[in-house]
Amino acid sequence: MRQQAQHYSALSQPILAMSELVCKTLDNDTTDMLIDKWLEHRNDAYWEWFQAVRQRKHASNTLRHQVIVWNKGDFAPENIFCRTVDTGRLIPLDRTWTTHVYHHRSMQDRKLSMMPVVFTMLPELMLLRGMHDLGCDDVYIIVTDLKRQEMDDVTEYFKLVCRYAYGGRTCKPSITSQIQYDHMRLCHTLLKQRRTPCFPQIDIAFRAILYEKRPPFIILFSHQTTSYSQIFFTHPHFVPSEDIFFDFPSGCPNPCCSDDCEMIRFPRRGVEVAAILSIKRGGRYGKKIKAKEMCNWIDCDASFSEETQRYAESSEGSEGSQSSADCGDTSSSSSTNGLVCSKCRLVKYCSPEHQRKDWDEHRRVCAKPASLGVVVVLLGCTCTMLCQLHTIMSIRYLTARLAQQIDEELMGAWGAFSIDQLMELAGLSCAQTLEKVYDKEKYRRVLVCCGPGNQGGDGLVAARHLRMFGYEPTIYMPKPGSKDIYKRLHKQCDNMKIKSLPPDATIDELRSTLSSTDVILDAIFGFSFKGPIRAPFDEVLPLISSSKKPIVSVDIPSGWNVEKGNEAGVGIVPDVLVSLTAPKEGVRSFKGRHFLGGRFVPKAMEERFQLNLPEYLGAEQIVELSQEQEPQRL
Numbered sequence: 125m126r127q128q129a130q131h132y133s134a135l136s137q138p139i140l141a142m143s144e145l146v147c148k149t150l151d152n153d154t155t156d157m158l159i160d161k162w163l164e165h166r167n168d169a170y171w172e173w174f175q176a177v178r179q180r181k182h183a184s185n186t187l188r189h190q191v192i193v194w195n196k197g198d199f200a201p202e203n204i205f206c207r208t209v210d211t212g213r214l215i216p217l218d219r220t221w222t223t224h225v226y227h228h229r230s231m232q233d234r235k236l237s238m239m240p241v242v243f244t245m246l247p248e249l250m251l252l253r254g255m256h257d258l259g260c261d262d263v264y265i266i267v268t269d270l271k272r273q274e275m276d277d278v279t280e281y282f283k284l285v286c287r288y289a290y291g292g293r294t295c296k297p298s299i300t301s302q303i304q305y306d307h308m309r310l311c312h313t314l315l316k317q318r319r320t321p322c323f324p325q326i327d328i329a330f331r332a333i334l335y336e337k338r339p340p341f342i343i344l345f346s347h348q349t350t351s352y353s354q355i356f357f358t359h360p361h362f363v364p365s366e367d368i369f370f371d372f373p374s375g376c377p378n379p380c381c382s383d384d385c386e387m388i389r390f391p392r393r394g395v396e397v398a399a400i401l402s403i404k405r406g407g408r409y410g411k412k413i414k415a416k417e418m419c420n421w422i423d424c425d426a427s428f429s430e431e432t433q434r435y436a437e438s439s440e441g442s443e444g445s446q447s448s449a450d451c452g453d454t455s456s457s458s459s460t461n462g463l464v465c466s467k468c469r470l471v472k473y474c475s476p477e478h479q480r481k482d483w484d485e486h487r488r489v490c491a492k493p494a495s496l497g498v499v500v501v502l503l504g505c506t507c508t509m510l511c512q513l514h515t516i517m518s519i520r521y522l523t524a525r526l527a528q529q530i531d532e533e534l535m536g537a538w539g540a541f542s543i544d545q546l547m548e549l550a551g552l553s554c555a556q557t558l559e560k561v562y563d564k565e566k567y568r569r570v571l572v573c574c575g576p577g578n579q580g581g582d583g584l585v586a587a588r589h590l591r592m593f594g595y596e597p598t599i600y601m602p603k604p605g606s607k608d609i610y611k612r613l614h615k616q617c618d619n620m621k622i623k624s625l626p627p628d629a630t631i632d633e634l635r636s637t638l639s640s641t642d643v644i645l646d647a648i649f650g651f652s653f654k655g656p657i658r659a660p661f662d663e664v665l666p667l668i669s670s671s672k673k674p675i676v677s678v679d680i681p682s683g684w685n686v687e688k689g690n691e692a693g694v695g696i697v698p699d700v701l702v703s704l705t706a707p708k709e710g711v712r713s714f715k716g717r718h719f720l721g722g723r724f725v726p727k728a729m730e731e732r733f734q735l736n737l738p739e740y741l742g743a744e745q746i747v748e749l750s751q752e753q754e755p756q757r758l
């Protein structure tokens with residue numbers, strides 16, 4: 125061992141036999157067992173993400189774009205299909221794998237199990253496995269205790285070495301000295317911090333695995349709670365598409381977690397942020413990587429040429445494939461075109477026979493795209509109506525977490541909005557909605573009920589605009605917000621001589637104000653509400669509900685669960701709802717007039733989150749989504 129170690133250097137190619145790390149292998153059955161455990165005790169954030177995937181089905185009907193599909197059946201790996209990055213096949217997530225975990229021998233001495241390591245990363249591993257077809261039956265993980273900065277440094281070092289000196293290749297003297305310097309620095313730092321394994325051990329195992337096993341990706345796991353685990357891809361082709369993974373959970377249990385606090389650096393934003401080792405392939409270092417599109421039948425090695433692709437369609441859907449198979453074309457040799465499943469249009473086969481063979485598996489996901497269904501139903505409608513209705517049908521409903529994420533991004537470095545701006549537009553759209561439905565001659569007296577959060581701010585802005593529109597608003601804030609913006613907005617209302625009930629107004633005072641109110645604006649709770657309702661709102665909400673006055677709710681009716689709706693039956697049931705940015709999951713079954721407001725989402729963001737928002741007309745701040753009755757002004 126010592127003799128072999130003498131040959132180890134930053135610039136020579138190590139072999140796995142030189143590694144002193146212990147390799148623990150978790151076979152397919154163990155992985156299966158871990159997946160079952162995960163399904164039993166799954167983390168809510170991942171569960172939400174998988175649910176959201178369902179809504180995005182057939183967002184795009186083009187063959188290459190639908191990267192993850194779940195159309196039918198329960199939440200189980202066999203019902204969730206992933207488009208592989210290397211063969212373009214759409215295959216279920218139930219293909220397991222063998223995990224090779226390399227760790228320091230001290231962990232073995234302490235009888236530490238490697239299962240928790242795999243379990244921590246299970247959702248990420250499942251997706252990575254699902255998105256890689258060839259050569260991904262084995263997954264390699266090296267366990268470290270690197271801190272965040274050290275992980276960053278090690279990542280940069282491996283990128284450098286793989287780019288210039290992979291497989292012991294010689295490189296320019298200036299690069300050689302840089303590699304040697306970085307290597308020395310890392311050895312020294314990790315030794316000083318008593319990291320186990322030390323850097324040379326990580327380096328030997330890492331580069332030897334790359335060279336001998338040639339995996340599509342390799343993982344450096346970190347035990348440190350303040351660090352993250354890095355996934356290295358050995359080619360840009362192996363990085364899953366960002367289309368669907370941009371909102372994949374960060375792995376951190378804290379819902380306010382930012383990008384910087386990822387536990388596993390899953391490439392949520394695609395190639396741009398992934399750690400890619402640009403290994404030059406070909407010659408004696410292995411085959412060049414070429415993404416190819418292959419027949420969806422897993423045992424077939426026919427591939428389709430990109431340039432000459434001519435999508436021949438089978439005459440019927442997959443269900444009809446059995447009859448087309450009888451036509452007798454059984455060629456499975458390399459083909460330049462293919463048969464596209466005419467029902468879902470998501471998969472391609474080299475022959476009807478292979479389409480038939482794959483049907484048992486593919487039937488679990490095969491479904492007509494939603495948009496086609498709409499076209500059939502609406503054949504009698506005018507073109508404009510059809511477009512509008514189609515858009516409405518496919519608008520995205522948000523979970524609480526996603527609504528918060530969009531909010532943060534709008535006000536983050538990319539969005540660059542301030543809260544004042546968003547609140548102004550949100551409040552304006554609430555006032556505009558009320559004005560659209562309730563004529564100021566008949567419904568002049570508006571009670572604007574404001575909660576303690578940002579939604580309360582929307583209410584104050586709306587009160588100001590309503591006054592401008594000629595209404596007579598009265599503000600009721602049972603628990604005024606403490607933020608400066610809240611106080612400024614209230615001052616602006618005071619300046620316009622808008623009345624406010626005192627925060628400590630008694631229930632009797634509220635009852636008497638309600639009796640002289642024509643319409644109520646419910647700006648109490650928004651997407652951050654979590655039941656049960658606490659005082660003083662536990663008395664206020666029932667009183668508003670029992671007043672029998674018309675109610676316009678902002679974003680989500682107060683007291684409703686953001687995802688499950690009014691399941692507890694204690695929420696306000698409004699006549700009109702104005703959703704902000706995009707409607708929330710909980711209002712899917714809302715029966716009244718439903719508007720969308722908050723016209724500030726940039727197109728790029730709308731596309732990234734696949735919100736599929738309807739078009740706002742002209743200078744309107746609102747757009748009506750659906751209504752039970754004919755739209756009319758009351």
Ligand SMILES: NC(=O)C1=CN([C@@H]2O[C@H](COP(=O)(O)OP(=O)(O)OC[C@H]3O[C@@H](n4cnc5c(N)ncnc54)[C@H](O)[C@@H]3O)[C@@H](O)[C@H]2O)[C@@H](O)CC1
Pocket residue numbers: 530531534546547550575576577578579580581582648649650651652653654655656657658659661678679680704705722
């Ligand atoms: N991006 C967007 O869509 C924008 C959203 N805005 C508004 O901001 C809202 C979200 O604002 P916030 O995150 O501040 O939250 P909320 O306005 O939903 O309210 C949170 C407040 O309610 C209290 N609360 C929560 N559950 C409670 C319970 N069970 N009993 C009593 N009190 C409870 C909390 O203590 C907190 O003070 C949205 O719904 C929307 O109306 C706009 O202001 C700006 C733009």
Ligand SMILES: [K+]
Pocket residue numbers: 579646647648649650677678679680681682
């Ligand atoms: K509300």
